[in-house]
Amino acid sequence: MNHFDFGVIMEWTPALLQGLGITILFTIGGLILGLLIGPVFAVFSLSRYTVLRIVSRIYIDAIRGTPLLLQLFILYYALPALGLKLSAPVAGILGLGINAGAYLAEIFRAGIESVPRPHVQAARSLGMSAWQTMYRIELPQAVALVLPPMANEMISLVKSTSLISTIAIDELLRSGQIAVSITFAPLEIYMVVAILYLIVNLLLSGLVRWLEYRSGSARRSELKRTMQEVGV
Template sequence: MNTEQLQLVWQSAVSALPTLLAATPVTLGFALGAMLLGLPLGFAVALARLSRFGPLRSVSSVFVSFIRGTPLLVQIFVIYYGLPSLGVSLSPVAGGVIALTLNAAAYLSETIRAAILSIPKGQHEAATSLGLSGSQTMRLVILPQAARVALPSLSNTLIGLVKDTSLVSVITVVELLRSAQLVIARTFEPFGPYLAAALIYWVISSLLELVQRALERRFSRGVAVV
């Protein structure tokens, strides 16, 4: 690549930045929305998988296995293009959020379940000896410790969601990647816009990693145990 080509790439990347930055909040909104919705759903699925009630445990296990065993892109197609055949039509935004939320919930449930199981059984026994109920034990003793264990994986899931939002571009959601494609359709110069989009994804992921490390340092000071 000669100097003239490098200059052309640089100019196309810079000219694409305003459009890409305008779409960045959409990408962040999808990622944060899926995380905020997926976290309580994932917690519920984790508790279902830990339940002593067999049918509930089986249904939740099948859900996790199906979501983790199929590509997110296929899940988006099933929800956005498949559901209308059953009489359920969704907007691109709703379809994208639902697909990302269900996907995140399945992975988050495994993280939460593993974190809960990592807490020594003695913590449960000590809480019981102090007269705490099952729900109090979970809320006051187990979850604070499990949160510290799960934090790195939870943060990684959010970073992964930021990148996974690029897949909703296939259902015409104008997020970061789709914006780059629209710029390319006007300029016929793909390298610069795609490179600019990649750099924005990288910056977002790097900032989230900094937040993750700060939270890990705070949690590393320890949480109270019984």
């Protein structure tokens, strides 16, 4: 009968922590890229220009309708056939960011559409352009509304980083697989991997709740000041 081996855990935890560091770096890189892409395509989705709405719809539907794993394979394995060879880290961050951007675009779009229409109408009646209204009235309110679903996307992104192991990046799960192949101790190794994932996601959830609490009053004050400027 096999016994639980704490020695394996002590020996391999430093290597797993290195893998966790890579997971966190790719999560941050993918999230930053996603946050750059998402709001842009959210605005495109609500644009009065048909071309922008079509481009946004194609991007969102194509990304959300195909697996992230396939997208990573296309970036890393298929693009070289077209003469574009990406390194594994670049392909990993691009894949995660492009994928997250599509989901964040829908999150931001829903947040913008939830902004009370009288606020928008008041801003437009006072001469604000569509872009000024978007960035001064709609987006500030939308950000407060999208924090909870953004937290879910961040947690999903952390878990999605496990897929970049398929393009030879030694993130947390791949580090665990390597450790298991050497130690033949899957219970001990995968338990540590699971705990590390759980810790990161719990910390992210706590951070988002703290941001919601801390930024709530500040956003309300800023919004009140802005709405007073536009006469609401």
